Amino acid sequence: MTAPCTGAARAYADLVAPTDTVRARTLEVGYGAAPVCAPVSFALRPGKAVALVGPNGSGKSTVLRAVLGLLAPMSGTVTVLGEPVDERRATFRRAVASVLDDDAWFPALTVAEHLDLVARGHGVAEADAVVDELLEDFGLWDEAASLPTALSSGQRRRLLLASAFARPRALLVLDEPEQRLDSSMKEALAERLLAEKASGVAVLMATHDPDLVSAVADRAVLVGEEESPVLSPTQAVAALRSTPA
Ligand SMILES: Nc1ncnc2c1ncn2[C@@H]1O[C@H](COP(=O)(O)OP(=O)(O)OP(=O)(O)O)[C@@H](O)[C@H]1O
Numbered sequence: 001m002t003a004p005c006t007g008a009a010r011a012y013a014d015l016v017a018p019t020d021t022v023r024a025r026t027l028e029v030g031y032g033a034a035p036v037c038a039p040v041s042f043a044l045r046p047g048k049a050v051a052l053v054g055p056n057g058s059g060k061s062t063v064l065r066a067v068l069g070l071l072a073p074m075s076g077t078v079t080v081l082g083e084p085v086d087e088r089r090a091t092f093r094r095a096v097a098s099v100l101d102d103d104a105w106f107p108a109l110t111v112a113e114h115l116d117l118v119a120r121g122h123g124v125a126e127a128d129a130v131v132d133e134l135l136e137d138f139g140l141w142d143e144a145a146s147l148p149t150a151l152s153s154g155q156r157r158r159l160l161l162a163s164a165f166a167r168p169r170a171l172l173v174l175d176e177p178e179q180r181l182d183s184s185m186k187e188a189l190a191e192r193l194l195a196e197k198a199s200g201v202a203v204l205m206a207t208h209d210p211d212l213v214s215a216v217a218d219r220a221v222l223v224g225e226e227e228s229p230v231l232s233p234t235q236a237v238a239a240l241r242s243t244p245a
Pocket residue numbers: 031036054055056057058059060061062063206
């Protein structure tokens with residue numbers, strides 16, 4: 001029979017609860033001596049989506065960087081799949097797909113070759129079929145043989161997003177995925193993220209898009225100067241509409 005949890009043991013069990021894909025507790029992040037925003041706390045479960053919202057420069061991308069292990073927390077904790085974040089672990093890298101606000105390309109690989117490389121590098125069995133589907137869904141079919149330098153900025157953004165779906169994932173971390181997408185592609189992205197959730201993937205995204213929050217998010221965190229409670233999507237949409245990006 002299992003002994004009842006003591007306070008400390010319960011706190012630890014809570015911290016590593018396997019039901020949470022991401023858990024941030026009074027997480028403080030920054031680049032110098034001072035944090036860029038108030039501490040952030042949230043839990044993200046499989047099949048759910050959390051949106052980080054807040055004005056430009058409020059610290060959303062910095063929080064995402066800490067969740068991805070690209071920046072060490074100044075204080076507080078962040079765990080992914082019950083473990084402290086460590087992007088050097090193969091299990092972490094296998095589980096976490098991300099799209100940040102950066103363009104990183106192999107200059108001599110075409111659009112289709114980029115997707116193929118990501119899929120095969122992650123051991124996807126039916127790589128050809130996955131690549132074909134992504135080219136179609138992200139409107140890149142006509143650009144399959146193009147080099148990244150020959151793409152428009154919106155097409156490059158589509159390729160970055162498509163790359164995140166070319167590989168296995170338990171957690172998707174997206175920094176303003178709506179950027180540079182036209183309205184029909186934004187709708188398609190929202191539908192895709194709903195399908196991801198339905199298949200058990202957890203989605204953590206920073207966004208300024210009320211429609212995306214409304215369609216996809218289960219909870220939101222207002223990142224900023226004051227420690228914010230977790231918001232409902234309706235509250236987050238109201239905050240987005242009242243605060244200019
Ligand atoms: N590499 C860096 N070094 C130092 N300071 C940085 C760095 N990147 C961002 N900052 C600063 O950290 C603060 C938070 O930036 P961050 O990019 O996290 O904001 P954000 O909420 O994602 O903004 P946006 O909505 O404009 O994308 C800003 O004041 C920014 O100037």
